[in-house]
Amino acid sequence: MLKYLVVYASETGNTKQIADEIFYALPSDSKEEINVRSWNGRHDAETYFIGYWVNRGTCSLEIIDLITSLHRKNVAFFGTCGMGNDPDYYKSVESMATVWLPDDNRYLGSYFCQGSMPVTIRDRYEALRPKLGDSAVDRMIAIFDEGQRHPDKKDLLRANVFTDTAIRKIPTANDYSKIMDIF
Numbered sequence: 001m002l003k004y005l006v007v008y009a010s011e012t013g014n015t016k017q018i019a020d021e022i023f024y025a026l027p028s029d030s031k032e033e034i035n036v037r038s039w040n041g042r043h044d045a046e047t048y049f050i051g052y053w054v055n056r057g058t059c060s061l062e063i064i065d066l067i068t069s070l071h072r073k074n075v076a077f078f079g080t081c082g083m084g085n086d087p088d089y090y091k092s093v094e095s096m097a098t099v100w101l102p103d104d105n106r107y108l109g110s111y112f113c114q115g116s117m118p119v120t121i122r123d124r125y126e127a128l129r130p131k132l133g134d135s136a137v138d139r140m141i142a143i144f145d146e147g148q149r150h151p152d153k154k155d156l157l158r159a160n161v162f163t164d165t166a167i168r169k170i171p172t173a174n175d176y177s178k179i180m181d182i183f
């Protein structure tokens with residue numbers, strides 16, 4: 001069994017960039033990175049980093065299938081979405097995955113950042129001007145334009161730090177032996 005498996009869904013490459021950084025940060029040769037479309041249950045690991053992008057308010061069925069299949073694993077989530085810099089929104093994005101995670105796994109936390117979106121979405125925002133008014137649409141466009149610069153170097157650095165923080169939550173054999181010393 002592998003020590004670490006990074007599995008991601010990514011349509012336009014943003015989430016894959018984060019997956020690549022997490023994979024790079026993992027301190028072991030016993031690791032693999034795969035697109036969720038190639039995941040088939042034969043890939044197994046002690047620790048999973050599972051990445052997704054937010055698509056119309058949720059994550060893909062393939063990701064949900066993977067999460068619900070996991071038992072007695074260490075699990076962390078990561079991903080990208082259209083919005084940035086909003087911890088409350090990131091909490092709701094996190095819950096899209098945690099809600100499916102069986103209780104017998106050890107949850108290591110999550111990391112999310114903003115990702116760029118196709119320009120067709122900007123055009124759709126513009127078309128909403130008559131309905132929503134200029135100030136609302138200007139705010140949406142500003143978020144969109146900021147997103148075009150993400151994930152950036154800082155996002156990748158934060159993903160790297162997150163990886164380190166997450167794996168420190170996994171008890172080591174040494175931790176277990178200290179517990180056994182008590183008895």
Ligand SMILES: Cc1cc2nc3c(=O)[nH]c(=O)nc-3n(C[C@H](O)[C@H](O)[C@H](O)COP(=O)(O)O)c2cc1C
Nearest residue numbers: 010011012013014015053054056057080081082115
């Ligand atoms: C069809 C579509 C639907 C989207 N829906 C949402 C959404 O509901 N909420 C959100 O925050 N971002 C949404 N986004 C933005 C994506 O989550 C964002 O662009 C993400 O970084 C894409 O990741 P990827 O490059 O790994 O595919 C949507 C993007 C597309 C193209």
